[in-house]
Amino acid sequence: MPEADAREDRNFQADVPQKSEGFFLKGSNALDWGLKNRLSKIFDPTSGRTVMLAIDHGYFQGPTTGLERVDLDIVPLLPWADTLMCTRGILRSVIPPTYGKGIVIRASGGPSILKDLSNEQIAISIEEAVRLNVAAMAVQVFIGGESETQSVHNLTRLVDMGNSAGIATLAVTAVGRELVRDARYLRLATRICAELGATYVKTYFCDEDFETVTASCPIPIVIAGGKKLPEKEALQMAYDAIQQGASGVDMGRNIFQSEAPAAMIQAVRKVVHENEKPEIAFEYFRDLKNRS
Numbered sequence: 001m002p003e004a005d006a007r008e009d010r011n012f013q014a015d016v017p018q019k020s021e022g023f024f025l026k027g028s029n030a031l032d033w034g035l036k037n038r039l040s041k042i043f044d045p046t047s048g049r050t051v052m053l054a055i056d057h058g059y060f061q062g063p064t065t066g067l068e069r070v071d072l073d074i075v076p077l078l079p080w081a082d083t084l085m086c087t088r089g090i091l092r093s094v095i096p097p098t099y100g101k102g103i104v105i106r107a108s109g110g111p112s113i114l115k116d117l118s119n120e121q122i123a124i125s126i127e128e129a130v131r132l133n134v135a136a137m138a139v140q141v142f143i144g145g146e147s148e149t150q151s152v153h154n155l156t157r158l159v160d161m162g163n164s165a166g167i168a169t170l171a172v173t174a175v176g177r178e179l180v181r182d183a184r185y186l187r188l189a190t191r192i193c194a195e196l197g198a199t200y201v202k203t204y205f206c207d208e209d210f211e212t213v214t215a216s217c218p219i220p221i222v223i224a225g226g227k228k229l230p231e232k233e234a235l236q237m238a239y240d241a242i243q244q245g246a247s248g249v250d251m252g253r254n255i256f257q258s259e260a261p262a263a264m265i266q267a268v269r270k271v272v273h274e275n276e277k278p279e280i281a282f283e284y285f286r287d288l289k290n291r292s
């Protein structure tokens with residue numbers, strides 16, 4: 001049977017080999033197309049990094065300072081967030097469905113700040129995650145915590161669920177007050193998450209040897225912002241983490257509790273995506289703040 005549209009002069013460029021490019025994210029080359037596509041909605045393919053805006057704190061501590069009115073105070077920041085990390089309750093009730101970047105949905109929960117926080121369970125079904133069109137599901141992993149094994153099982157079950165639908169799994173290394181957030185602990189926690197199948201890991205920055213944490217973790221690491229710091233210090237921390245191998249930040253309080261959140265998230269972007277020095281980024285923050 002001859003080809004219906006066959007013309008004699010077609011050029012198949014048989015001498016040009018098909019491109020076979022590696023995926024831009026560390027350790028992610030063997031993932032499936034849908035997963036890579038979703039990761040490209042979290043990490044900017046140009047810089048290979050992300051500024052995630054974390055606003056999921058309410059899932060265990062209620063209306064956190066700065067998150068009382070997500071509609072008024074957070075939605076205006078969305079243009080500068082590569083990704084929003086939130087609960088499905090906030091997503092459905094407040095976040096405009098026109099938001100076109102990645103959503104990282106809080107996928108674990110259970111205890112409030114009044115109880116042992118490590119006693120979490122999976123808090124979403126894969127059907128719901130697909131329905132919400134999320135890019136990743138986030139789960140706390142409490143290495144050394146009271147319910148360590150249960151939280152690790154939450155991670156591995158979510159990895160299975162996520163991989164079945166091409167949705168990434170973000171393992172969040174949650175460090176209890178009794179544990180020291182040094183490089184030794186962070187290497188242990190992040191490596192366990194990677195070994196057990198997480199797509200990427202969120203952990204804390206540490207002042208000494210953080211590059212050993214990123215080096216020994218075969219998948220991307222983003223750092224948590226942690227408690228509110230003066231803006232210059234938060235920018236310095238983000239800079240140090242990026243220069244030592246982090247693939248981005250997942251920052252909450254240091255953005256939405258800033259005296260000028262829109263200026264702060266834009267300054268963080270400078271550090272993360274443009275390798276801007278913290279002193280310059282801080283000047284940029286002050287300039288934007290004064291202008292607003």
Ligand code: R5P
Nearest residue numbers: 054056224225226251252253
């Ligand atoms: C806490 O477990 C949540 O995952 C937060 O999203 C996370 O702590 C990041 O927020 P922050 O920068 O305020 O620490």
